[in-house]
Amino acid sequence: MREELKQFREAMKKRGVTVYYQPYSDAHGSEDISARDQSVREISGFTGDSCTLVVLEKEAYIWTDSRFFVQAEIELKDSGVGLMKAGVPGTPSITAYLEEKFPEGGTLAFYAPLLGTKTGKELKELVEKKKGKLITDLDLVDDIWKDRPERSHEPIxxxxxxxxxxxxxxxxxxxxxxxxxxxxxxxxxxxxxxxxxxxxxxxxxxxxxxxxxxxxxxxxxxxxxxxxxxxxxxxxxxxxxxxxxxxxxxxxxxxxxxxxxxxxxxxxxxxxxxxxxxxxxxxxxxxxxxxxxxLMKIVKNETELQGFRDCHVRDGVHLTKFLYWLKKTIKEGKADNYTEYDLGEKLNSFRAADPKYIELSFPTIPAYQANAAMAHYMPSKEQSSVVKPEGLFLVDSGAHYLDGTTDVTRTIALGDITPEQSRDYTLAVIGMLNLMFAVFPYYATAPNLDTYARQTMWRYGRDFGHGTGHGVGFVNNVHELPVSVRPWVHPDYRREVAFEPGMVTSDEPGVYIDGAYGIRIENMLICVKDTEHEGFNCFENLTWAPLDPDALDLSVMSKDDIRRFNKYQKRVRKTIAPLLPEEEREWLIHETRKIRREKKH
Missing domain, CATH: 3.40.350.10 (Creatinase/prolidase N-terminal domain)
Incomplete structure (x- = not known):
C-alpha cells in the first residue's frame, strides 16, 4: 500500500472522518489544475485528470473515464487504491457506492471549494439520510503533504x-x-x-x-x-x-x-x-x-478568427519542419537515439522560436506504438520509450500564441506497419476528413455531427471512447465548453448548443488497440455559413500540416475519400510550402503528392 494513503487514513482517524471525498479539482472547476491542488496524485499516485478519489477506513477507489483506464491500472497497481471504470456497465456511481458503504451515523468530509454545487448537495442529502455528520471545510491533504506548493500568483x-x-x-x-x-x-x-x-x-x-x-x-x-x-x-x-x-x-x-x-x-x-x-x-x-x-466567448469575433488563421499557418510550418526532421532522422538510422520525451522536446523547440509564442496549450503528447493506446499518455524524462524505425508514432500538440491557440495531432509510420495498423490509420483519416467537409443545417448539435467521423469506422467494427471534438478557446483554455462534437446527448439540455458561425472546434477521431498501438488525427475547424445552401453551415479548416500518405490503405478509401484527401494535401502544400526552407519544401511537395488507387487489369 502507498505510504501516503496510510498517512491519509491516519489523518482521517484523528479527525474522526469515516469517508473522505477528494475530487481532481480546484476552486474554479478547472479541467487542469495547479500544483497545489494535485491532492489526488499526492494520495494515490494516479496522475490522470477527470477523476474522483473516495477513501474509507479499509477501501479506496478512483472513478475515472475510459481515456484513463489503461493508465490508471498501471499507476494504481499496489497502491491500495482500486479503479472504478466510470461509464462501464456494472460500475456503480459514487453516490450509489456511498449509499451502500457509508455507515449510519458516520462522518463524511470534503473541502467545499473543490466541489460543484450539485455534488455538494447530493453528498449533504446522503449524509442526512444516514443521520451522519458532514464536514465541508476540511482540506485534509494538508495534514500529510509536508512540502505542498504555495498558491501560484504569476504576474497578470x-x-x-x-x-x-x-x-x-x-x-x-x-x-x-x-x-x-x-x-x-x-x-x-x-x-x-x-x-x-x-x-x-x-x-x-x-x-x-x-x-x-x-x-x-x-x-x-x-x-x-x-x-x-x-x-x-x-x-x-x-x-x-x-x-x-x-x-x-x-x-x-x-x-x-x-x-x-x-x-x-x-x-x-x-x-x-x-x-x-x-x-x-x-x-x-x-x-x-x-x-x-x-455563450459570448465561444462565438469568435473577426479579429479573433483572423488571429486563429494566422497562427495556424505558422504552427503548421513548425509542425511540418518537425515531421521532416523526424523522418529524415529515421532514414539516417538515428531513431534509436531518441525517446518519446526527446521528440516532444524537439517539437516544442520549433514552436518556442515563434515571436508570438506564449506557452504550450497542453503538455505535448509524443506516444510510440502501444503507449499511444492511452489517449492522454504522458512520458517523462525518466520514463519514456525509445522510438524505433518501425511502427506508428503519434504526436498531439499545440501552443498559445498572442494571436490564437492551436491543437493538432498527427500519426505517422516510422517504417513498416501491419495491414491492420494501415487500415485503422486510414479509417481515422477518413473520419477526420468527413467531418471537415461536412455540410449541416443551422440547428445541428454535437450528436448530429459526430456520426460523420465514425460512420466508416463502424463498418469495420472500430470506434473510439472519447468525443470527436471540443471547443477551443482564443488564447484561452484549449478545451472550451459548451462547444463539442460527441455521440451522446448532454444530460444538461442548456449545454446542447447548436453550431453557429464563429465557433471553433477540434476534429479528432482515433483508433486505440490496448497493448498494441493508438492512432489519432486532429485538425481544428471554424464553423462558417455554407454559401451554396441557405440555412446551412459548413467548416473552414484551420490546421495546415501534411497527413502521412505512406501509412494509407487505399483499398479502404472510396473515390470521395481519395478526392478529399488530395484536396486537403494540396491546400497544405499551397499554404505552407512557400514558407519553408528549400529542403523542407521539397519534402512537403513529395509528402502531399496526389494519391491514386491503381486500376485493376
Missing part, C-alpha cells in the same frame, strides 16, 4: 486590443445586458477562462492555461475582479481602471458574497463551487442559467 498581463478585437468594458456591458434579460441583479463566476476572456487579462497560474486565479462579480452598474494582489501588475491595474473594473482581494471574495442580501444572483450552479453557493444561497434568490460569458 494585458492582451492588446489588436488581438482581442473588443475592450473589456464592451464585454462587461454585454454581460449587464444579459443580466437584464434574465432579471438578475448580480452575476457571479469563478470560471477562470470566462474571467480571462471578459477582462482581456492573462496569467499562468495553471500550466498551459493562460489564466489567473480569480472571481468576478458584476452588478448593473459595476464590475469587480477579485484576484491575488501580488499578481496584479501596474499595467493590469491601469487597464482595469481605464475599463471601469474595480478590484478586490482573492481571499475576500467569500466574505463579500456573504454580504449579498435580497439579490437575484445569476450564476451557473454546475460551475459554482459549493463554498460560494453556501455563502450566497440562503439570503438571495439564485437564477441558475448558463453563464452569459460562456
Amino acid at each position: 498581463w494585458v492582451h492588446e486590443l489588436k488581438y482581442t478585437g473588443e475592450e473589456a468594458k464592451s464585454k462587461i456591458d454585454r454581460v449587464q445586458e444579459a443580466m437584464k434579460k434574465l432579471d438578475s441583479t448580480v452575476f457571479l463566476t469563478g470560471r477562470l477562462d470566462e474571467i480571462s476572456w471578459v477582462t482581456n487579462l492573462h496569467g499562468s497560474d495553471i500550466a498551459c492555461n493562460p489564466v489567473f486565479l480569480s472571481y468576478l462579480m458584476v452588478k448593473p452598474r459595476s464590475a469587480k475582479l477579485f484576484c491575488q494582489e501580488n499578481a496584479l501588475t501596474e499595467e493590469a491595474k491601469k487597464y482595469l481602471a481605464d475599463q471601469g473594473i474595480k478590484t478586490g482581494s482573492y481571499d475576500d471574495f467569500l466574505a463579500e458574497v456573504g454580504k449579498l442580501k435580497d439579490e437575484r444572483v445569476l450564476t451557473d450552479l454546475r460551475d459554482l463551487n459549493y463554498a460560494v453557493y453556501n455563502a450566497v444561497a440562503d439570503k438571495n434568490t439564485i437564477v441558475d442559467a448558463l453563464s452569459p460569458i460562456s
Whole structure:
C-alpha cells in the first residue's frame, strides 16, 4: 500500500472522518489544475485528470473515464487504491457506492471549494439520510503533504486590443445586458477562462492555461475582479481602471458574497463551487442559467478568427519542419537515439522560436506504438520509450500564441506497419476528413455531427471512447465548453448548443488497440455559413500540416475519400510550402503528392 494513503487514513482517524471525498479539482472547476491542488496524485499516485478519489477506513477507489483506464491500472497497481471504470456497465456511481458503504451515523468530509454545487448537495442529502455528520471545510491533504506548493500568483498581463478585437468594458456591458434579460441583479463566476476572456487579462497560474486565479462579480452598474494582489501588475491595474473594473482581494471574495442580501444572483450552479453557493444561497434568490460569458466567448469575433488563421499557418510550418526532421532522422538510422520525451522536446523547440509564442496549450503528447493506446499518455524524462524505425508514432500538440491557440495531432509510420495498423490509420483519416467537409443545417448539435467521423469506422467494427471534438478557446483554455462534437446527448439540455458561425472546434477521431498501438488525427475547424445552401453551415479548416500518405490503405478509401484527401494535401502544400526552407519544401511537395488507387487489369 502507498505510504501516503496510510498517512491519509491516519489523518482521517484523528479527525474522526469515516469517508473522505477528494475530487481532481480546484476552486474554479478547472479541467487542469495547479500544483497545489494535485491532492489526488499526492494520495494515490494516479496522475490522470477527470477523476474522483473516495477513501474509507479499509477501501479506496478512483472513478475515472475510459481515456484513463489503461493508465490508471498501471499507476494504481499496489497502491491500495482500486479503479472504478466510470461509464462501464456494472460500475456503480459514487453516490450509489456511498449509499451502500457509508455507515449510519458516520462522518463524511470534503473541502467545499473543490466541489460543484450539485455534488455538494447530493453528498449533504446522503449524509442526512444516514443521520451522519458532514464536514465541508476540511482540506485534509494538508495534514500529510509536508512540502505542498504555495498558491501560484504569476504576474497578470494585458492582451492588446489588436488581438482581442473588443475592450473589456464592451464585454462587461454585454454581460449587464444579459443580466437584464434574465432579471438578475448580480452575476457571479469563478470560471477562470470566462474571467480571462471578459477582462482581456492573462496569467499562468495553471500550466498551459493562460489564466489567473480569480472571481468576478458584476452588478448593473459595476464590475469587480477579485484576484491575488501580488499578481496584479501596474499595467493590469491601469487597464482595469481605464475599463471601469474595480478590484478586490482573492481571499475576500467569500466574505463579500456573504454580504449579498435580497439579490437575484445569476450564476451557473454546475460551475459554482459549493463554498460560494453556501455563502450566497440562503439570503438571495439564485437564477441558475448558463453563464452569459460562456455563450459570448465561444462565438469568435473577426479579429479573433483572423488571429486563429494566422497562427495556424505558422504552427503548421513548425509542425511540418518537425515531421521532416523526424523522418529524415529515421532514414539516417538515428531513431534509436531518441525517446518519446526527446521528440516532444524537439517539437516544442520549433514552436518556442515563434515571436508570438506564449506557452504550450497542453503538455505535448509524443506516444510510440502501444503507449499511444492511452489517449492522454504522458512520458517523462525518466520514463519514456525509445522510438524505433518501425511502427506508428503519434504526436498531439499545440501552443498559445498572442494571436490564437492551436491543437493538432498527427500519426505517422516510422517504417513498416501491419495491414491492420494501415487500415485503422486510414479509417481515422477518413473520419477526420468527413467531418471537415461536412455540410449541416443551422440547428445541428454535437450528436448530429459526430456520426460523420465514425460512420466508416463502424463498418469495420472500430470506434473510439472519447468525443470527436471540443471547443477551443482564443488564447484561452484549449478545451472550451459548451462547444463539442460527441455521440451522446448532454444530460444538461442548456449545454446542447447548436453550431453557429464563429465557433471553433477540434476534429479528432482515433483508433486505440490496448497493448498494441493508438492512432489519432486532429485538425481544428471554424464553423462558417455554407454559401451554396441557405440555412446551412459548413467548416473552414484551420490546421495546415501534411497527413502521412505512406501509412494509407487505399483499398479502404472510396473515390470521395481519395478526392478529399488530395484536396486537403494540396491546400497544405499551397499554404505552407512557400514558407519553408528549400529542403523542407521539397519534402512537403513529395509528402502531399496526389494519391491514386491503381486500376485493376
